[in-house]
Amino acid sequence: MDFLNSHLLSLILFLPTVAAVLMLFLPSEEAKLHRWFAFAASLVPFGLTLYLWNVFDPNRTGFQFQEQYQWYEAINSTFHIGVDGISITMVLLTTLLTPLAILASFNISDKVKAYFMLFLFLETGMLGVFMALDLLIFFVFWEIGLVPMYFLINQWGSANRNYASLKFMIYTMAGSLGLLLAVQMLGVLFGTYDLVALYERWNSLDPGSILLGMPVHTVKSIAFWAFVIAFAIKVPVWPFHTWLPDAHTEAPTAGSMILAGVLLKLGAYGFIRLVLPFYPLEAKIFAGALAFLAVAAIVFGAFSSYAQTDFKRLVAYSSVNHMGFVMLGIAAAGLASGTKDAHIAMSGAVLQMFNHGLSAAGMFFLVGVIYERTHTRNLNDFGGLFPLVPVYGGILIFTSMASLGLPGLNGFVSEFMVVRGAYPVLTIYTAISMLGLLFTGAYILKGIKSVLHGPLNEHWAHGEHKLTEINTREILVMLPLMVLILVIGVWPAWILDVINKAVMALF
Numbered sequence: 001m002d003f004l005n006s007h008l009l010s011l012i013l014f015l016p017t018v019a020a021v022l023m024l025f026l027p028s029e030e031a032k033l034h035r036w037f038a039f040a041a042s043l044v045p046f047g048l049t050l051y052l053w054n055v056f057d058p059n060r061t062g063f064q065f066q067e068q069y070q071w072y073e074a075i076n077s078t079f080h081i082g083v084d085g086i087s088i089t090m091v092l093l094t095t096l097l098t099p100l101a102i103l104a105s106f107n108i109s110d111k112v113k114a115y116f117m118l119f120l121f122l123e124t125g126m127l128g129v130f131m132a133l134d135l136l137i138f139f140v141f142w143e144i145g146l147v148p149m150y151f152l153i154n155q156w157g158s159a160n161r162n163y164a165s166l167k168f169m170i171y172t173m174a175g176s177l178g179l180l181l182a183v184q185m186l187g188v189l190f191g192t193y194d195l196v197a198l199y200e201r202w203n204s205l206d207p208g209s210i211l212l213g214m215p216v217h218t219v220k221s222i223a224f225w226a227f228v229i230a231f232a233i234k235v236p237v238w239p240f241h242t243w244l245p246d247a248h249t250e251a252p253t254a255g256s257m258i259l260a261g262v263l264l265k266l267g268a269y270g271f272i273r274l275v276l277p278f279y280p281l282e283a284k285i286f287a288g289a290l291a292f293l294a295v296a297a298i299v300f301g302a303f304s305s306y307a308q309t310d311f312k313r314l315v316a317y318s319s320v321n322h323m324g325f326v327m328l329g330i331a332a333a334g335l336a337s338g339t340k341d342a343h344i345a346m347s348g349a350v351l352q353m354f355n356h357g358l359s360a361a362g363m364f365f366l367v368g369v370i371y372e373r374t375h376t377r378n379l380n381d382f383g384g385l386f387p388l389v390p391v392y393g394g395i396l397i398f399t400s401m402a403s404l405g406l407p408g409l410n411g412f413v414s415e416f417m418v419v420r421g422a423y424p425v426l427t428i429y430t431a432i433s434m435l436g437l438l439f440t441g442a443y444i445l446k447g448i449k450s451v452l453h454g455p456l457n458e459h460w461a462h463g464e465h466k467l468t469e470i471n472t473r474e475i476l477v478m479l480p481l482m483v484l485i486l487v488i489g490v491w492p493a494w495i496l497d498v499i500n501k502a503v504m505a506l507f
Helices: 002-006 008-023 031-055 085-104 112-131 135-144 146-156 161-190 195-203 216-234 243-250 253-278 280-285 287-307 311-335 340-374 390-404 410-422 427-452 472-490 493-506
Strands: 064-072 077-083
Touching: 002 008, 008 031, 008 064, 008 077, 008 085, 008 112, 031 085, 031 112, 064 135, 077 085, 077 112, 077 135, 085 112, 085 253, 085 340, 085 472, 085 493, 112 135, 112 146, 112 253, 135 146, 135 161, 135 195, 135 253, 146 161, 146 253, 161 195, 161 216, 161 243, 195 253, 216 253, 216 280, 243 253, 243 311, 253 280, 253 311, 253 340, 253 493, 280 287, 280 311, 287 311, 287 427, 311 340, 311 410, 311 427, 340 390, 340 410, 340 472, 340 493, 390 410, 390 427, 390 472, 410 427, 410 472
Parallel strands: none
Antiparallel strands: 064 077
């Protein structure tokens, strides 16, 4: 048990990669074996994360379950990992969604072994970002996650997949360039990449002193924007969002689930873990700019979503809209750091990351379910399908209502907290964002109406095109998501307690 506790994070982090390497030795023609092996392997980190959640002490400040090993001695970079209440929430989300995405992929019949290996490599990349306590390790995992997602879109995506995967890669790599330079600068200046040490040293510099031939505040402002642009592209915040609808539309269903469920959270996590603690003054000065971008994402994301006729693009633009609320909470926390409003906004933002992961993964999966049966995502081709697929219809309405922010479901709790925290400090921005909230209702209802209600499209009622009901495997993918959506909506204290205490310690 001592060994387990002292190496728990390493096990959760590297077991998916070990499983992916083991898959190399499985016979290539056994597609069924690959599916079940990948699914079983992805359940192990999830089980270990549940144990981690159980033994994690939310009342302790600082990082827990830390592991530190020498990695790159010449530049004093160590393999240093650990979790606090914010990162453990994201680790739970990642290890929950990966097995569900793998289960959702059981219908993949082309290059099955490579597909599932990429998914397991992707899990390690995402978990590494959430656990890293060394800036260089953070950057390494940040880049590792790009590669499997690029190939998943490029090899198993829809017709326009080459364009979408290249755009995804170029956008993210362009943002990462500034991030790498800023990370290198910090390492050179302080002789360490360790986050805990850097928090203290970077913020204790005299603002009037000269650094690299420039005043400290100028250097900090440049580094601040290098970090912000890299993370804003990943979130994505308007106007850096244009890669997202293309990547989502062309990605395979499970790829979209992970892309919306976890990969977008890496950017928001970067803001919380690096931008706010490293640049409290700059975050305060530029909070208005961040809030402007957040509100633009909320409003334009909702308008764009409403304008779509492609079901998957509608859900993709909804991610821009929902992640805008995360950014609004982060902007409010930067502006009012240390106040009660900042704590509420930040806790709401972290919870919104988790909640959006559940509802967005569910929505993309449900789009995939109907696409698999009809081979179209055009909303005008559906209509009146509720009598044909009542179980699917019920699940779609339930998940849509969570995305909409219906009281009693998870989306309401987090969005209410963000608005409650941001309103006293960013009143005008928050008021304008309500316009986006109004149109959230409009595009969600448009989607439900187009698919389930109105006159029945007879094309799907008879013959070879007859629509079949959602099957047991597909219901099993949705069930854990629906249970969590309801539980957090009714009783959010179990997760908010962990988040709140970490947020208070952060400030």
